[in-house]
Amino acid sequence: MFSLLGGVFLGWSLGANDASNIIGTAVTSKMIRFWPAAILASVFVMIGAVVSGQAGIETIRGLTRLDINQAVISSVAAAVTVTIMTLMGLPVSASQSVVGAIIGIGILNAQLNVGGLGKVALCWVGTPVGGALISVILYRLMAFVYNSLTITLFNADRLLRAGLIFSASYGAYALGANNVANVTAVFVGAGMITILAAALIGGGSIALGIMTFSRPVMETVGKKLVTLDPFSALVVSLAMAMTIHLYTMIGVPVSSSQAAIGAVLGIGIVKGVNTVSRNTLKRILLAWFFTPVVACAIALVITYLSRLRYMPI
Amino acid sequence: MFRFIFKKENQVEKMIYAYLENFRLILEHFSQALVSCIARNRCEEFDFLTDQTHKYESKADDILDEVNNLMFRKALIPDSRGDIMNLLIALDKIPNYLERALFMIRYQRLAIPEIFVDDLQDLIHTSIESCELLLKQVELFLKNETGTRSLMGTIDTNESYCDHIERRIISQLFQSELDPFFKLQFKELVVNMGDISDQADRVSKLVNILTLKRRV
Numbered sequence: 001m002f003s004l005l006g007g008v009f010l011g012w013s014l015g016a017n018d019a020s021n022i023i024g025t026a027v028t029s030k031m032i033r034f035w036p037a038a039i040l041a042s043v044f045v046m047i048g049a050v051v052s053g054q055a056g057i058e059t060i061r062g063l064t065r066l067d068i069n070q071a072v073i074s075s076v077a078a079a080v081t082v083t084i085m086t087l088m089g090l091p092v093s094a095s096q097s098v099v100g101a102i103i104g105i106g107i108l109n110a111q112l113n114v115g116g117l118g119k120v121a122l123c124w125v126g127t128p129v130g131g132a133l134i135s136v137i138l139y140r141l142m143a144f145v146y147n148s149l150t151i152t153l154f155n156a157d158r159l160l161r162a163g164l165i166f167s168a169s170y171g172a173y174a175l176g177a178n179n180v181a182n183v184t185a186v187f188v189g190a191g192m193i194t195i196l197a198a199a200l201i202g203g204g205s206i207a208l209g210i211m212t213f214s215r216p217v218m219e220t221v222g223k224k225l226v227t228l229d230p231f232s233a234l235v236v237s238l239a240m241a242m243t244i245h246l247y248t249m250i251g252v253p254v255s256s257s258q259a260a261i262g263a264v265l266g267i268g269i270v271k272g273v274n275t276v277s278r279n280t281l282k283r284i285l286l287a288w289f290f291t292p293v294v295a296c297a298i299a300l301v302i303t304y305l306s307r308l309r310y311m312p313i
Numbered sequence: 314m315f316r317f318i319f320k321k322e323n324q325v326e327k328m329i330y331a332y333l334e335n336f337r338l339i340l341e342h343f344s345q346a347l348v349s350c351i352a353r354n355r356c357e358e359f360d361f362l363t364d365q366t367h368k369y370e371s372k373a374d375d376i377l378d379e380v381n382n383l384m385f386r387k388a389l390i391p392d393s394r395g396d397i398m399n400l401l402i403a404l405d406k407i408p409n410y411l412e413r414a415l416f417m418i419r420y421q422r423l424a425i426p427e428i429f430v431d432d433l434q435d436l437i438h439t440s441i442e443s444c445e446l447l448l449k450q451v452e453l454f455l456k457n458e459t460g461t462r463s464l465m466g467t468i469d470t471n472e473s474y475c476d477h478i479e480r481r482i483i484s485q486l487f488q489s490e491l492d493p494f495f496k497l498q499f500k501e502l503v504v505n506m507g508d509i510s511d512q513a514d515r516v517s518k519l520v521n522i523l524t525l526k527r528r529v
Contacts, residue, residue: 030387030391031387031390031391142529143529146529147528147529150457150458151457152326152455152456152457153393153397153454153455153456153457153527154322154323154325154326154389154455156457156527157322157389157390157393158319158322160390161319161390229392229529230390230391230392230393231529232529
């Protein structure tokens with residue numbers, strides 16, 4: 001079980017980082033207190049991981065065949081990549097780092113499922129694009145319904161608040177379902193644990209990250225979305241959850257940060273304003289390219305180091 | 314259906330409607346006090362109505378403080394919080410002008426000269442009408458109903474009319490042979506009366522902006 005610690009660490013950092021995309025808006029704008037939001041998100045992450053996490057786990061484990069050592073190496077390489085990218089301030093994707101690390105090991109094993117890899121890479125490009133598209137459609141639809149409702153200011157307020165709680169729960173469910181594969185799929189591939197155990201351990205470690213370390217991250221990252229008006233924030237939150245859920249159904253783990261940035265871009269398209277700066281877009285492109293490359297390189301280096309043997313002269 | 318979940322929001326809603334009802338009582342007592350003052354100069358009835366106006370003005374402040382406390386306890390979403398507090402703070406300046414006018418008459422022992430009674434009555438009547446229309450406009454805004462824009466138009470017309478009366482009274486005042494010290498005292502009262510419709514107009518425009526802002 002000690003070998004699972006790399007995955008648990010990755011899940012923990014994923015939970016701590018990605019919670020800001022899910023409940024950051026509601027918490028930093030004081031619409032809901034941190035602890036109820038964190039508990040709600042943790043519960044829904046677990047439900048999502050157990051109920052709908054299987055498809056993603058199947059995709060990731062199908063990319064290449066790993067033994068136990070390689071599974072541990074790939075999860076450690078992914079966790080180190082996430083840490084490096086976070087320190088560099090790039091919008092890191094745990095999915096890209098896990099897949100990058102698996103590719104590294106797949107190259108060494110000369111055993112890579114190119115078809116599966118193509119599907120995953122296509123979904124990476126599709127995440128922000130999908131987020132933006134869903135956000136535009138959702139904004140138009142919801143604005144039409146919202147404007148035709150003759151409800152009092154107080155009921156509109158209650159509706160928005162309830163909507164944000166719902167979208168945060170849905171987002172947490174989608175995050176758990178989608179990202180649990182990043183955390184424990186490699187261990188399923190290595191035959192260490194069953195899919196149900198992977199979902200429970202993965203979901204649990206993401207939930208642990210949300211409960212223990214998401215607050216400081218949320219206070220810095222989450223405020224980026226609060227500059228949006230409450231209605232737009234609700235649309236962004238829902239669009240992001242729907243984007244992640246869509247990719248969960250396809251069975252590809254994607255980045256919630258990139259889905260959120262895509263959704264914010266969508267709001268900008270509808271309103272004709274710049275909601276995301278050029279600098280942020282540049283950083284996304286850099287992260288897209290570097291995350292899998294760095295993870296692949298780290299996996300190769302760790303594998304190389306693990307094969308070194310002491311030879312007395 | 315889920316009203317029990319939003320306890321603080323329900324409280325804020327009740328308090329705001331209580332504030333508006335209290336505002337109506339202030340207007341009513343202010344109006345009666347001035348009628349009594351003009352008809353019988355200073356009398357017991359005027360003093361009683363002034364005290365009543367003061368009582369309701371204090372109550373308005375208490376309600377506002379309570380709403381403010383609830384807002385600090387995170388009732389409503391931040392956007393609505395800011396909008397409602399800005400609206401109530403702007404609205405709450407009007408009872409202050411009303412109370413100040415009555416206190417000027419009472420404590421500076423002002424008697425309304427006969428030549429200004431008609432104009433002053435007109436000024437008071439139009440200002441009160443503006444305030445009543447403003448209350449209607451605020452209710453329409455809270456209920457998300459149409460009609461706020463046309464009310465803003467009427468309040469704006471009333472404000473121009475009040476400005477016109479205010480200038481006429483001041484001009485006549487300084488052409489008159491009245492005591493110079495009284496002239497300054499009376500001018501202050503007239504300017505204060507004029508501020509009522511000015512503030513009503515400002516709040517009305519704020520309501521219009523908030524209404525537009527709430528559409529997505």
